[in-house]
Amino acid sequence: MSSLSSQQDGLPVPQRYGAILTIALGITMAVLDGVIANVALPTIARDLNASPAESIWIVNAYQIAIVISLLTLSFLGDMLGYRRVYQVGLGLFIATSLFCALSSTLDVLTVARILQGFGGAALMSVNTALIRIIYPQRYLGRGMAINSLIVAVSTAAGPTVAAAILSVASWQWLFLINVPIGIVALWLALRFLPDNPQKAQKQKFDPLSAVMNALFFGLLISALSGFSQGQSGMLVGAEIIAFVIVGWVFIRRQLTLPVPLLPVDLLRIPVFSLSLCTSICSFCAQMLAMVSLPFFLQNGLGRDEVATGLLLTPWPLATMAFAPIAGRLIGRVHSGLLGGMGLAMFAAGLFLLALLPHNPSSIDIVWRMALCGAGFGLFQSPNNHTIISSAPRQRSGGASGMLGTARLLGQSSGAALVALMFNLFNSHGTHAALILAGVFASVAAVVSMSRMTQERPA
Template sequence: MILTPNDGLPVPQRYGAILAIALGITVSVLDGAIANVALPTIARDLNASPASYIWVVNAYQLAITISLLSLASLGDIFGYRRIYQTGLLVFSITSLFCALSDSLTTLTIARILQGFGAAAIMSVNTALIRIIYPQRFLGRGMGINALIVAVSSAAGPTVAAGILSFASWQWLFAINLPIGLAALALGLKFLPANSTKSQGQKFDFTSSVMNALTFGLLIIAISGFAQGQNRMLILGEVVALLIIGWFFVRRQLSRPFPLLLVDLLRIPIFALSLGTSLCSFSAQMLAFVSLPFFLQNTLGLDSVSTGLLLTPWPLATMVMAPIAGRLVERYHPGMLGGLGLIVFSFGLYSLPLLPQDPSNLNIIWRMLLCGAGFGLFQSPNNHTIITAAPRNRSGGASGLLGTARLLGQTTGAAMVALMFNLFPAHGTHASLILAGTLAGTGAIVSFLRMTQQTSSQKEAAEKS
């Protein structure tokens, strides 16, 4: 059967394809979080200093950030399925290398390669969902994707603690191999090829290098600031970032198929949606990093109680994200995203107002608000970003969406360090208030999108 670009896959194949996407995204996102819990154990086993073992985490995140847009461009040229499957294979093999590493150097190299595999998975996953689901049901696919990303991010520490309770740290990486290979097998059978590919587009190696330098320097500068590195070194990194970034953007403005989608950033609803994504993920990371300190140091809870009380957040997101994916078929995503971020902001603002000895229920309903608000926002926002781009450039939009998420998370983590430096006695309160403010700002930006037509509204207007 020949499918038109808007038809999607028939139902049996659609389920297999979305399962292949779900497994790949779960392991790639989860792996960015689970290593944090094992860092002290890894450092002890490999005789590494605290300053050096942090690269077990940083190397993975940095590799993803600098390569996302380049791999998304390759997806537009060679096909999303091919890039996704290559990423799964690389990720699975390098996970085994991580598990077999006997020194910090080999583990760091393996994590860099693993990050490139994860970037290939993340760069085209939403582009594939656009092919898998019919246009009228695309919001549902985005809802499932948002659910997987949110829950995988939040559940990382819990999953890591569970594995480490009965196995060594090597199993945190080894467990990826069977899951990755299962996703690869499902992908070979069920994932569709691109219905349309960019004609005449060639890979821009120069832009790829400039992109890696620009985003790499940005992440290193933000992380260095958060870790209190030498200010002159950070200043040098920022100067180099501004110079290279300026030439990078200028080059993109002159390219017919830019790596950084500057032409799509001129579309108001696309740019506003990326802005809300940056605000929301910064707010989310501010909360995720500061809440454990708040619950344990301020409220005096133990680590087990902290983990249990944080669980309602991802559970609420799990429930709300698919619902929001269906609501976007009826209501403007700007309204849904704005309402979600208002609820998210209210939940964040309510956490510092907890009494000195709160009941569990008093904490749980606040966590539920945060999770439900974030779930209501994310699915419609992702839907808007991916559908605002032409179908043959879905890979670029998918890569930019992932880049915005990573930059937001990195910025949020750095802001926590800044709040603790500025307000040593009240760093957790300041972080949560800043998170609520960012979510509120994102809500305003989201409501501004209501003045813009969505892609489906434009198609309906053209038909009439």
């Protein structure tokens, strides 16, 4: 079942369901593992005799590994086949999840998380490129809606899932649970995933570009992380200078290549670039809210962890309700308009959360959270559909890699800005973070609307 005729439009229904279930399981694991470790950091640090500052690397190592390898793996997907990259990524993710669970020191766990991040990057780098093959063109919006739903809900529900696991088991089970799920996903991948209808014939892998890509994004994430953790200004400044120098050389090299690893050829498509900007701003806004709100709910309102999790839950629930609706509207309503409307709802919800009364009731919080989730669900599917469908079919891997990179850059920037808001405004840090999140969502709405004036590429 692995081959697919270049004339065939999507997979037949039984194989399509198996393939999309494979994608769903893999991406859920990869995205969840980026956020669930946050909740367990104090417990892991205590168990491994590590300081809180040292334990941060359990999270950073995973995120940095994904960001530095995402575009390289998506490029290899265009060359070698998305199916092959995804299957290897699943195998690596399963093995390294077991490695994480068996780690007895912080150093070993950090190495395991780096390797796990490479496995997660393989899954994220080609997932939307596979969806473009799995679904017929007329149903591609539904496939993108399912993918957007999985990513959004996994990101938002991560803390709740982690708290549920930790309430009945040790932190090792945050990683061990991936093993049986991953084995099922790998069996499905071997059975149902399609191969590329056509692989990119002119692409040649450039190792130097891969190294510079890793340095470029690694220095950026490291500088953002160091800034958010209050590292010395000289160190952060040196990282920024190195980032600018490497970036200048890297981009100049990419401009000389017929098929670049950093897809500057795709960035020349206006609707593609605008959609990426919209994605970065929206995920930055989401992370500003989701990281800062638990502090407000627990420290400001005195709610416990369980109550905090319940009050955050309307966000992913509303996203689950609205993402399928958005998927069905793709093709009927312009994606720029649909995304702009969703982002306007998202911004309104964020500003309303910032304007909560002094002692709000649970209902006051719940309906505002639901408005944020509904707006986010309405925006993300059309935006992702535009990013993937505006790229040539043989460059779907590059588009998929950029989509994942935009999400991670937005989330990393949002997390760093939360730390800045808390440092600048002390007790009013959450209020400032929510206002800034509303501003980012508003900017994203304007950018999304501007796409209505752009012609879609043939």
